[in-house]
Amino acid sequence: MVATKNDILKVIEDVKLLSPSAVELLAVASRANHDLKDIVRVIKYDAALTAKTLKLVNSVAFSPQSKISDLERAISYAGENVLVSLVMSETAEMISHCDLAGYDGHKGGLWDHNLLTALASKRVAELSKEPLNSNIAFTCGLLHDIGKAIVSDFLKGSLATILDSLDKGEVDDYASAEEKLLGIDHTQAGYALAIHWNLPEPLPSVIRYHHEPARAAEEHRSLVYAVHLGDIVAMMTGRDTGADAMRYLLDSRYRDFIDITDDDLAQIILETDSGFMKLKESMNE
Ligand SMILES: [Fe+2]
Ligand SMILES: [Fe+2]
Structure with missing residues:
Protein backbone atom coordinates (compact mmCIF):
# COMPACT_ATOMS: atom_id res chain seq x y z
CA MET A 1 0.00 0.00 0.00
CA SER A 19 23.00 18.51 17.77
CA PRO A 20 22.52 21.94 19.39
CA SER A 21 25.86 23.13 17.98
CA ALA A 22 24.90 22.05 14.46
CA VAL A 23 21.63 24.01 14.70
CA GLU A 24 23.49 26.99 16.12
CA LEU A 25 26.08 26.81 13.35
CA LEU A 26 23.37 26.72 10.65
CA ALA A 27 21.62 29.63 12.37
CA VAL A 28 24.82 31.69 12.41
CA ALA A 29 25.68 30.72 8.82
CA SER A 30 22.19 31.80 7.68
CA ARG A 31 22.46 35.30 9.11
CA ALA A 32 23.10 38.03 6.54
CA ASN A 33 25.94 39.71 8.43
CA HIS A 34 27.96 36.91 9.93
CA ASP A 35 31.69 36.38 9.83
CA LEU A 36 34.18 33.66 10.67
CA LYS A 37 34.43 34.82 14.29
CA ASP A 38 30.75 33.90 14.77
CA ILE A 39 31.50 30.43 13.41
CA VAL A 40 34.49 30.10 15.79
CA ARG A 41 32.23 31.00 18.72
CA VAL A 42 29.94 28.05 17.94
CA ILE A 43 32.60 25.43 17.24
CA LYS A 44 34.78 26.20 20.26
CA TYR A 45 32.08 25.11 22.72
CA ASP A 46 31.78 21.72 21.07
CA ALA A 47 34.78 19.52 21.88
CA ALA A 48 33.99 16.90 19.25
CA LEU A 49 33.60 19.47 16.47
CA THR A 50 36.75 21.29 17.58
CA ALA A 51 38.70 18.02 17.38
CA LYS A 52 37.23 17.18 13.95
CA THR A 53 38.01 20.66 12.62
CA LEU A 54 41.64 20.44 13.75
CA LYS A 55 41.95 16.93 12.32
CA LEU A 56 40.52 18.11 9.00
CA VAL A 57 42.84 21.09 8.52
CA ASN A 58 45.89 19.04 9.44
CA SER A 59 44.98 16.32 6.94
CA VAL A 60 46.86 15.57 3.75
CA ALA A 61 44.20 17.35 1.67
CA PHE A 62 44.87 20.68 3.37
CA SER A 63 48.52 19.95 4.21
CA PRO A 64 49.34 23.14 6.13
CA GLN A 65 53.03 24.12 6.22
CA SER A 66 53.09 23.53 9.97
CA LYS A 67 50.62 21.84 12.28
CA ILE A 68 47.60 24.02 13.14
CA SER A 69 46.46 23.67 16.75
CA ASP A 70 44.60 26.96 17.17
CA LEU A 71 40.87 26.68 16.38
CA GLU A 72 40.45 30.19 14.99
CA ARG A 73 43.33 29.67 12.59
CA ALA A 74 41.99 26.26 11.65
CA ILE A 75 38.57 27.67 10.83
CA SER A 76 39.91 30.52 8.75
CA TYR A 77 42.22 28.08 6.98
CA ALA A 78 39.42 25.64 6.10
CA GLY A 79 36.80 28.34 5.42
CA GLU A 80 33.15 28.51 6.34
CA ASN A 81 31.84 26.34 3.50
CA VAL A 82 34.06 23.40 4.40
CA LEU A 83 33.12 23.78 8.07
CA VAL A 84 29.38 23.79 7.40
CA SER A 85 29.81 20.75 5.12
CA LEU A 86 31.82 18.94 7.79
CA VAL A 87 29.24 19.60 10.48
CA MET A 88 26.34 18.50 8.27
CA SER A 89 28.09 15.32 7.16
CA GLU A 90 28.93 14.43 10.76
CA THR A 91 25.62 15.30 12.40
CA ALA A 92 23.05 14.49 9.70
CA GLU A 93 24.09 11.01 8.60
CA MET A 94 20.63 10.34 7.22
CA ILE A 95 21.53 12.92 4.56
CA SER A 96 25.22 12.20 4.04
CA HIS A 97 24.78 8.39 3.95
FE1 LIG B 1 18.48 19.05 -6.15
FE1 LIG C 1 14.92 19.04 -5.36
Missing part, protein backbone atom coordinates in the same frame (compact mmCIF):
# COMPACT_ATOMS: atom_id res chain seq x y z
CA VAL A 2 1.32 3.43 -0.92
CA ALA A 3 2.03 5.67 2.08
CA THR A 4 0.02 8.81 2.73
CA LYS A 5 1.18 12.32 3.48
CA ASN A 6 0.35 11.77 7.16
CA ASP A 7 2.53 8.62 7.32
CA ILE A 8 5.43 10.66 5.94
CA LEU A 9 4.89 13.61 8.29
CA LYS A 10 4.78 11.11 11.18
CA VAL A 11 8.19 9.74 10.17
CA ILE A 12 9.59 13.29 10.06
CA GLU A 13 8.37 13.94 13.61
CA ASP A 14 10.48 10.99 14.77
CA VAL A 15 13.70 11.96 12.95
CA LYS A 16 16.62 12.41 15.34
CA LEU A 17 17.25 16.06 16.10
CA LEU A 18 20.49 17.73 15.02
CA CYS A 98 21.42 8.24 2.19
CA ASP A 99 21.30 5.61 -0.57
CA LEU A 100 18.40 7.23 -2.48
CA ALA A 101 17.08 3.75 -3.27
CA GLY A 102 13.61 5.13 -4.07
CA TYR A 103 15.21 7.34 -6.73
CA ASP A 104 17.27 4.47 -8.09
CA GLY A 105 20.34 6.37 -6.85
CA HIS A 106 23.50 5.24 -5.08
CA LYS A 107 24.88 5.54 -1.57
CA GLY A 108 26.21 9.05 -1.03
CA GLY A 109 24.48 10.28 -4.19
CA LEU A 110 22.30 12.74 -2.29
CA TRP A 111 25.27 14.13 -0.40
CA ASP A 112 27.26 14.55 -3.63
CA HIS A 113 24.34 16.33 -5.28
CA ASN A 114 23.92 18.62 -2.27
CA LEU A 115 27.64 19.53 -2.33
CA LEU A 116 27.49 20.22 -6.08
CA THR A 117 24.38 22.37 -5.64
CA ALA A 118 26.02 24.25 -2.76
CA LEU A 119 29.07 25.10 -4.90
CA ALA A 120 26.99 26.03 -7.95
CA SER A 121 24.49 28.11 -5.93
CA LYS A 122 27.36 30.05 -4.38
CA ARG A 123 28.75 30.97 -7.80
CA VAL A 124 25.31 31.82 -9.17
CA ALA A 125 24.57 33.98 -6.10
CA GLU A 126 27.65 36.05 -6.90
CA LEU A 127 25.89 37.06 -10.12
CA SER A 128 22.60 37.97 -8.42
CA LYS A 129 21.21 41.40 -9.32
CA GLU A 130 20.20 41.90 -5.69
CA PRO A 131 23.39 41.51 -3.63
CA LEU A 132 23.35 38.14 -1.84
CA ASN A 133 25.63 36.59 0.75
CA SER A 134 27.11 33.79 -1.35
CA ASN A 135 28.04 31.73 1.73
CA ILE A 136 24.36 31.61 2.66
CA ALA A 137 23.61 30.38 -0.86
CA PHE A 138 26.20 27.62 -0.28
CA THR A 139 24.53 26.52 2.98
CA CYS A 140 21.07 26.60 1.38
CA GLY A 141 22.33 24.55 -1.58
CA LEU A 142 23.84 22.03 0.82
CA LEU A 143 20.45 21.44 2.45
CA HIS A 144 18.04 22.02 -0.44
CA ASP A 145 17.17 18.34 -1.08
CA ILE A 146 17.07 17.01 2.51
CA GLY A 147 13.47 15.97 1.88
CA LYS A 148 14.67 13.28 -0.54
CA ALA A 149 16.21 11.38 2.38
CA ILE A 150 12.66 11.07 3.78
CA VAL A 151 10.68 10.56 0.58
CA SER A 152 13.13 8.06 -0.94
CA ASP A 153 11.97 5.16 1.26
CA PHE A 154 8.34 5.77 0.32
CA LEU A 155 9.12 5.85 -3.41
CA LYS A 156 10.62 2.35 -3.42
CA GLY A 157 8.80 0.14 -5.91
CA SER A 158 7.02 3.07 -7.57
CA LEU A 159 9.66 4.15 -10.06
CA ALA A 160 7.82 2.70 -13.06
CA THR A 161 4.57 4.46 -12.04
CA ILE A 162 6.38 7.79 -11.70
CA LEU A 163 8.22 7.51 -15.01
CA ASP A 164 5.00 6.46 -16.68
CA SER A 165 3.08 9.48 -15.43
CA LEU A 166 5.96 11.75 -16.52
CA ASP A 167 6.14 10.15 -19.97
CA LYS A 168 2.37 10.47 -20.43
CA GLY A 169 2.59 14.14 -19.52
CA GLU A 170 0.22 13.72 -16.55
CA VAL A 171 2.65 15.71 -14.42
CA ASP A 172 5.16 18.44 -15.30
CA ASP A 173 8.14 17.31 -13.27
CA TYR A 174 9.44 14.74 -10.80
CA ALA A 175 8.32 16.66 -7.71
CA SER A 176 4.74 16.75 -9.04
CA ALA A 177 4.94 13.01 -9.70
CA GLU A 178 5.98 12.48 -6.07
CA GLU A 179 3.07 14.59 -4.89
CA LYS A 180 0.62 12.72 -7.14
CA LEU A 181 1.77 9.40 -5.71
CA LEU A 182 2.30 10.29 -2.04
CA GLY A 183 0.37 13.51 -1.46
CA ILE A 184 3.65 15.26 -0.62
CA ASP A 185 6.87 15.92 -2.57
CA HIS A 186 10.49 16.14 -1.41
CA THR A 187 10.33 19.95 -1.09
CA GLN A 188 7.35 19.78 1.30
CA ALA A 189 8.92 16.89 3.23
CA GLY A 190 12.19 18.86 3.37
CA TYR A 191 10.35 21.90 4.68
CA ALA A 192 8.70 19.82 7.43
CA LEU A 193 12.12 18.37 8.34
CA ALA A 194 13.67 21.86 8.41
CA ILE A 195 10.96 22.99 10.85
CA HIS A 196 11.42 19.81 12.92
CA TRP A 197 15.15 20.56 13.06
CA ASN A 198 14.50 24.17 14.04
CA LEU A 199 16.40 25.52 11.04
CA PRO A 200 16.05 29.28 10.64
CA GLU A 201 14.98 31.19 7.54
CA PRO A 202 15.96 31.40 4.75
CA LEU A 203 16.66 27.63 4.90
CA PRO A 204 13.04 26.36 5.12
CA SER A 205 11.91 28.69 2.31
CA VAL A 206 14.75 27.69 -0.01
CA ILE A 207 14.11 24.00 0.68
CA ARG A 208 10.38 24.43 0.06
CA TYR A 209 10.54 26.50 -3.13
CA HIS A 210 13.74 25.42 -4.91
CA HIS A 211 11.64 23.90 -7.72
CA GLU A 212 9.03 26.71 -7.70
CA PRO A 213 11.12 29.83 -7.02
CA ALA A 214 8.40 32.26 -8.16
CA ARG A 215 6.27 31.14 -5.18
CA ALA A 216 8.89 32.11 -2.58
CA ALA A 217 8.27 35.21 -0.47
CA GLU A 218 9.75 38.29 -2.10
CA GLU A 219 12.42 38.73 0.57
CA HIS A 220 13.89 35.28 -0.27
CA ARG A 221 13.15 35.12 -3.98
CA SER A 222 16.60 36.09 -5.34
CA LEU A 223 18.25 33.51 -3.11
CA VAL A 224 15.70 30.83 -4.04
CA TYR A 225 16.33 31.54 -7.73
CA ALA A 226 20.09 31.23 -7.14
CA VAL A 227 19.64 27.78 -5.58
CA HIS A 228 17.03 26.83 -8.22
CA LEU A 229 19.60 27.52 -10.94
CA GLY A 230 22.44 26.03 -8.84
CA ASP A 231 20.44 22.80 -8.59
CA ILE A 232 20.07 22.59 -12.38
CA VAL A 233 23.80 23.36 -12.83
CA ALA A 234 24.58 20.53 -10.38
CA MET A 235 22.51 18.14 -12.50
CA MET A 236 24.22 19.41 -15.65
CA THR A 237 27.62 18.25 -14.36
CA GLY A 238 26.33 14.77 -15.13
CA ARG A 239 26.85 13.53 -11.57
CA ASP A 240 23.23 12.59 -11.18
CA THR A 241 21.24 11.60 -8.14
CA GLY A 242 19.20 8.93 -9.86
CA ALA A 243 16.03 8.61 -11.88
CA ASP A 244 14.95 12.20 -11.27
CA ALA A 245 18.05 13.86 -12.76
CA MET A 246 17.08 16.59 -15.26
CA ARG A 247 13.39 15.82 -14.77
CA TYR A 248 12.65 19.19 -13.20
CA LEU A 249 11.59 22.43 -14.86
CA LEU A 250 13.94 25.39 -15.17
CA ASP A 251 12.05 28.63 -14.47
CA SER A 252 13.55 30.93 -17.09
CA ARG A 253 12.55 33.99 -15.03
CA TYR A 254 15.86 33.39 -13.24
CA ARG A 255 17.16 35.98 -15.72
CA ASP A 256 15.18 38.65 -13.86
CA PHE A 257 17.20 37.85 -10.75
CA ILE A 258 20.58 36.60 -11.95
CA ASP A 259 22.80 38.46 -14.38
CA ILE A 260 24.23 35.42 -16.14
CA THR A 261 25.19 34.62 -19.73
CA ASP A 262 25.32 31.19 -21.36
CA ASP A 263 29.12 31.43 -21.25
CA ASP A 264 28.99 32.15 -17.50
CA LEU A 265 26.78 29.10 -17.08
CA ALA A 266 29.13 26.85 -19.01
CA GLN A 267 32.03 28.16 -16.91
CA ILE A 268 30.13 27.59 -13.66
CA ILE A 269 29.35 23.99 -14.64
CA LEU A 270 33.10 23.35 -15.10
CA GLU A 271 34.05 25.15 -11.88
CA THR A 272 31.37 23.33 -9.93
CA ASP A 273 32.69 19.99 -11.06
CA SER A 274 36.32 20.76 -10.20
CA GLY A 275 35.33 22.44 -6.91
CA PHE A 276 33.35 19.34 -6.04
CA MET A 277 36.36 17.05 -6.55
CA LYS A 278 38.45 19.26 -4.26
CA LEU A 279 35.80 19.52 -1.57
CA LYS A 280 35.16 15.77 -1.61
CA GLU A 281 38.86 15.08 -1.30
CA SER A 282 39.16 17.32 1.75
CA MET A 283 36.05 15.86 3.39
CA ASN A 284 37.14 12.26 2.92
CA GLU A 285 40.27 12.59 4.98
Whole structure:
Protein backbone atom coordinates (compact mmCIF):
# COMPACT_ATOMS: atom_id res chain seq x y z
CA MET A 1 0.00 0.00 0.00
CA VAL A 2 1.32 3.43 -0.92
CA ALA A 3 2.03 5.67 2.08
CA THR A 4 0.02 8.81 2.73
CA LYS A 5 1.18 12.32 3.48
CA ASN A 6 0.35 11.77 7.16
CA ASP A 7 2.53 8.62 7.32
CA ILE A 8 5.43 10.66 5.94
CA LEU A 9 4.89 13.61 8.29
CA LYS A 10 4.78 11.11 11.18
CA VAL A 11 8.19 9.74 10.17
CA ILE A 12 9.59 13.29 10.06
CA GLU A 13 8.37 13.94 13.61
CA ASP A 14 10.48 10.99 14.77
CA VAL A 15 13.70 11.96 12.95
CA LYS A 16 16.62 12.41 15.34
CA LEU A 17 17.25 16.06 16.10
CA LEU A 18 20.49 17.73 15.02
CA SER A 19 23.00 18.51 17.77
CA PRO A 20 22.52 21.94 19.39
CA SER A 21 25.86 23.13 17.98
CA ALA A 22 24.90 22.05 14.46
CA VAL A 23 21.63 24.01 14.70
CA GLU A 24 23.49 26.99 16.12
CA LEU A 25 26.08 26.81 13.35
CA LEU A 26 23.37 26.72 10.65
CA ALA A 27 21.62 29.63 12.37
CA VAL A 28 24.82 31.69 12.41
CA ALA A 29 25.68 30.72 8.82
CA SER A 30 22.19 31.80 7.68
CA ARG A 31 22.46 35.30 9.11
CA ALA A 32 23.10 38.03 6.54
CA ASN A 33 25.94 39.71 8.43
CA HIS A 34 27.96 36.91 9.93
CA ASP A 35 31.69 36.38 9.83
CA LEU A 36 34.18 33.66 10.67
CA LYS A 37 34.43 34.82 14.29
CA ASP A 38 30.75 33.90 14.77
CA ILE A 39 31.50 30.43 13.41
CA VAL A 40 34.49 30.10 15.79
CA ARG A 41 32.23 31.00 18.72
CA VAL A 42 29.94 28.05 17.94
CA ILE A 43 32.60 25.43 17.24
CA LYS A 44 34.78 26.20 20.26
CA TYR A 45 32.08 25.11 22.72
CA ASP A 46 31.78 21.72 21.07
CA ALA A 47 34.78 19.52 21.88
CA ALA A 48 33.99 16.90 19.25
CA LEU A 49 33.60 19.47 16.47
CA THR A 50 36.75 21.29 17.58
CA ALA A 51 38.70 18.02 17.38
CA LYS A 52 37.23 17.18 13.95
CA THR A 53 38.01 20.66 12.62
CA LEU A 54 41.64 20.44 13.75
CA LYS A 55 41.95 16.93 12.32
CA LEU A 56 40.52 18.11 9.00
CA VAL A 57 42.84 21.09 8.52
CA ASN A 58 45.89 19.04 9.44
CA SER A 59 44.98 16.32 6.94
CA VAL A 60 46.86 15.57 3.75
CA ALA A 61 44.20 17.35 1.67
CA PHE A 62 44.87 20.68 3.37
CA SER A 63 48.52 19.95 4.21
CA PRO A 64 49.34 23.14 6.13
CA GLN A 65 53.03 24.12 6.22
CA SER A 66 53.09 23.53 9.97
CA LYS A 67 50.62 21.84 12.28
CA ILE A 68 47.60 24.02 13.14
CA SER A 69 46.46 23.67 16.75
CA ASP A 70 44.60 26.96 17.17
CA LEU A 71 40.87 26.68 16.38
CA GLU A 72 40.45 30.19 14.99
CA ARG A 73 43.33 29.67 12.59
CA ALA A 74 41.99 26.26 11.65
CA ILE A 75 38.57 27.67 10.83
CA SER A 76 39.91 30.52 8.75
CA TYR A 77 42.22 28.08 6.98
CA ALA A 78 39.42 25.64 6.10
CA GLY A 79 36.80 28.34 5.42
CA GLU A 80 33.15 28.51 6.34
CA ASN A 81 31.84 26.34 3.50
CA VAL A 82 34.06 23.40 4.40
CA LEU A 83 33.12 23.78 8.07
CA VAL A 84 29.38 23.79 7.40
CA SER A 85 29.81 20.75 5.12
CA LEU A 86 31.82 18.94 7.79
CA VAL A 87 29.24 19.60 10.48
CA MET A 88 26.34 18.50 8.27
CA SER A 89 28.09 15.32 7.16
CA GLU A 90 28.93 14.43 10.76
CA THR A 91 25.62 15.30 12.40
CA ALA A 92 23.05 14.49 9.70
CA GLU A 93 24.09 11.01 8.60
CA MET A 94 20.63 10.34 7.22
CA ILE A 95 21.53 12.92 4.56
CA SER A 96 25.22 12.20 4.04
CA HIS A 97 24.78 8.39 3.95
CA CYS A 98 21.42 8.24 2.19
CA ASP A 99 21.30 5.61 -0.57
CA LEU A 100 18.40 7.23 -2.48
CA ALA A 101 17.08 3.75 -3.27
CA GLY A 102 13.61 5.13 -4.07
CA TYR A 103 15.21 7.34 -6.73
CA ASP A 104 17.27 4.47 -8.09
CA GLY A 105 20.34 6.37 -6.85
CA HIS A 106 23.50 5.24 -5.08
CA LYS A 107 24.88 5.54 -1.57
CA GLY A 108 26.21 9.05 -1.03
CA GLY A 109 24.48 10.28 -4.19
CA LEU A 110 22.30 12.74 -2.29
CA TRP A 111 25.27 14.13 -0.40
CA ASP A 112 27.26 14.55 -3.63
CA HIS A 113 24.34 16.33 -5.28
CA ASN A 114 23.92 18.62 -2.27
CA LEU A 115 27.64 19.53 -2.33
CA LEU A 116 27.49 20.22 -6.08
CA THR A 117 24.38 22.37 -5.64
CA ALA A 118 26.02 24.25 -2.76
CA LEU A 119 29.07 25.10 -4.90
CA ALA A 120 26.99 26.03 -7.95
CA SER A 121 24.49 28.11 -5.93
CA LYS A 122 27.36 30.05 -4.38
CA ARG A 123 28.75 30.97 -7.80
CA VAL A 124 25.31 31.82 -9.17
CA ALA A 125 24.57 33.98 -6.10
CA GLU A 126 27.65 36.05 -6.90
CA LEU A 127 25.89 37.06 -10.12
CA SER A 128 22.60 37.97 -8.42
CA LYS A 129 21.21 41.40 -9.32
CA GLU A 130 20.20 41.90 -5.69
CA PRO A 131 23.39 41.51 -3.63
CA LEU A 132 23.35 38.14 -1.84
CA ASN A 133 25.63 36.59 0.75
CA SER A 134 27.11 33.79 -1.35
CA ASN A 135 28.04 31.73 1.73
CA ILE A 136 24.36 31.61 2.66
CA ALA A 137 23.61 30.38 -0.86
CA PHE A 138 26.20 27.62 -0.28
CA THR A 139 24.53 26.52 2.98
CA CYS A 140 21.07 26.60 1.38
CA GLY A 141 22.33 24.55 -1.58
CA LEU A 142 23.84 22.03 0.82
CA LEU A 143 20.45 21.44 2.45
CA HIS A 144 18.04 22.02 -0.44
CA ASP A 145 17.17 18.34 -1.08
CA ILE A 146 17.07 17.01 2.51
CA GLY A 147 13.47 15.97 1.88
CA LYS A 148 14.67 13.28 -0.54
CA ALA A 149 16.21 11.38 2.38
CA ILE A 150 12.66 11.07 3.78
CA VAL A 151 10.68 10.56 0.58
CA SER A 152 13.13 8.06 -0.94
CA ASP A 153 11.97 5.16 1.26
CA PHE A 154 8.34 5.77 0.32
CA LEU A 155 9.12 5.85 -3.41
CA LYS A 156 10.62 2.35 -3.42
CA GLY A 157 8.80 0.14 -5.91
CA SER A 158 7.02 3.07 -7.57
CA LEU A 159 9.66 4.15 -10.06
CA ALA A 160 7.82 2.70 -13.06
CA THR A 161 4.57 4.46 -12.04
CA ILE A 162 6.38 7.79 -11.70
CA LEU A 163 8.22 7.51 -15.01
CA ASP A 164 5.00 6.46 -16.68
CA SER A 165 3.08 9.48 -15.43
CA LEU A 166 5.96 11.75 -16.52
CA ASP A 167 6.14 10.15 -19.97
CA LYS A 168 2.37 10.47 -20.43
CA GLY A 169 2.59 14.14 -19.52
CA GLU A 170 0.22 13.72 -16.55
CA VAL A 171 2.65 15.71 -14.42
CA ASP A 172 5.16 18.44 -15.30
CA ASP A 173 8.14 17.31 -13.27
CA TYR A 174 9.44 14.74 -10.80
CA ALA A 175 8.32 16.66 -7.71
CA SER A 176 4.74 16.75 -9.04
CA ALA A 177 4.94 13.01 -9.70
CA GLU A 178 5.98 12.48 -6.07
CA GLU A 179 3.07 14.59 -4.89
CA LYS A 180 0.62 12.72 -7.14
CA LEU A 181 1.77 9.40 -5.71
CA LEU A 182 2.30 10.29 -2.04
CA GLY A 183 0.37 13.51 -1.46
CA ILE A 184 3.65 15.26 -0.62
CA ASP A 185 6.87 15.92 -2.57
CA HIS A 186 10.49 16.14 -1.41
CA THR A 187 10.33 19.95 -1.09
CA GLN A 188 7.35 19.78 1.30
CA ALA A 189 8.92 16.89 3.23
CA GLY A 190 12.19 18.86 3.37
CA TYR A 191 10.35 21.90 4.68
CA ALA A 192 8.70 19.82 7.43
CA LEU A 193 12.12 18.37 8.34
CA ALA A 194 13.67 21.86 8.41
CA ILE A 195 10.96 22.99 10.85
CA HIS A 196 11.42 19.81 12.92
CA TRP A 197 15.15 20.56 13.06
CA ASN A 198 14.50 24.17 14.04
CA LEU A 199 16.40 25.52 11.04
CA PRO A 200 16.05 29.28 10.64
CA GLU A 201 14.98 31.19 7.54
CA PRO A 202 15.96 31.40 4.75
CA LEU A 203 16.66 27.63 4.90
CA PRO A 204 13.04 26.36 5.12
CA SER A 205 11.91 28.69 2.31
CA VAL A 206 14.75 27.69 -0.01
CA ILE A 207 14.11 24.00 0.68
CA ARG A 208 10.38 24.43 0.06
CA TYR A 209 10.54 26.50 -3.13
CA HIS A 210 13.74 25.42 -4.91
CA HIS A 211 11.64 23.90 -7.72
CA GLU A 212 9.03 26.71 -7.70
CA PRO A 213 11.12 29.83 -7.02
CA ALA A 214 8.40 32.26 -8.16
CA ARG A 215 6.27 31.14 -5.18
CA ALA A 216 8.89 32.11 -2.58
CA ALA A 217 8.27 35.21 -0.47
CA GLU A 218 9.75 38.29 -2.10
CA GLU A 219 12.42 38.73 0.57
CA HIS A 220 13.89 35.28 -0.27
CA ARG A 221 13.15 35.12 -3.98
CA SER A 222 16.60 36.09 -5.34
CA LEU A 223 18.25 33.51 -3.11
CA VAL A 224 15.70 30.83 -4.04
CA TYR A 225 16.33 31.54 -7.73
CA ALA A 226 20.09 31.23 -7.14
CA VAL A 227 19.64 27.78 -5.58
CA HIS A 228 17.03 26.83 -8.22
CA LEU A 229 19.60 27.52 -10.94
CA GLY A 230 22.44 26.03 -8.84
CA ASP A 231 20.44 22.80 -8.59
CA ILE A 232 20.07 22.59 -12.38
CA VAL A 233 23.80 23.36 -12.83
CA ALA A 234 24.58 20.53 -10.38
CA MET A 235 22.51 18.14 -12.50
CA MET A 236 24.22 19.41 -15.65
CA THR A 237 27.62 18.25 -14.36
CA GLY A 238 26.33 14.77 -15.13
CA ARG A 239 26.85 13.53 -11.57
CA ASP A 240 23.23 12.59 -11.18
CA THR A 241 21.24 11.60 -8.14
CA GLY A 242 19.20 8.93 -9.86
CA ALA A 243 16.03 8.61 -11.88
CA ASP A 244 14.95 12.20 -11.27
CA ALA A 245 18.05 13.86 -12.76
CA MET A 246 17.08 16.59 -15.26
CA ARG A 247 13.39 15.82 -14.77
CA TYR A 248 12.65 19.19 -13.20
CA LEU A 249 11.59 22.43 -14.86
CA LEU A 250 13.94 25.39 -15.17
CA ASP A 251 12.05 28.63 -14.47
CA SER A 252 13.55 30.93 -17.09
CA ARG A 253 12.55 33.99 -15.03
CA TYR A 254 15.86 33.39 -13.24
CA ARG A 255 17.16 35.98 -15.72
CA ASP A 256 15.18 38.65 -13.86
CA PHE A 257 17.20 37.85 -10.75
CA ILE A 258 20.58 36.60 -11.95
CA ASP A 259 22.80 38.46 -14.38
CA ILE A 260 24.23 35.42 -16.14
CA THR A 261 25.19 34.62 -19.73
CA ASP A 262 25.32 31.19 -21.36
CA ASP A 263 29.12 31.43 -21.25
CA ASP A 264 28.99 32.15 -17.50
CA LEU A 265 26.78 29.10 -17.08
CA ALA A 266 29.13 26.85 -19.01
CA GLN A 267 32.03 28.16 -16.91
CA ILE A 268 30.13 27.59 -13.66
CA ILE A 269 29.35 23.99 -14.64
CA LEU A 270 33.10 23.35 -15.10
CA GLU A 271 34.05 25.15 -11.88
CA THR A 272 31.37 23.33 -9.93
CA ASP A 273 32.69 19.99 -11.06
CA SER A 274 36.32 20.76 -10.20
CA GLY A 275 35.33 22.44 -6.91
CA PHE A 276 33.35 19.34 -6.04
CA MET A 277 36.36 17.05 -6.55
CA LYS A 278 38.45 19.26 -4.26
CA LEU A 279 35.80 19.52 -1.57
CA LYS A 280 35.16 15.77 -1.61
CA GLU A 281 38.86 15.08 -1.30
CA SER A 282 39.16 17.32 1.75
CA MET A 283 36.05 15.86 3.39
CA ASN A 284 37.14 12.26 2.92
CA GLU A 285 40.27 12.59 4.98
FE1 LIG B 1 14.92 19.04 -5.36
FE1 LIG C 1 18.48 19.05 -6.15
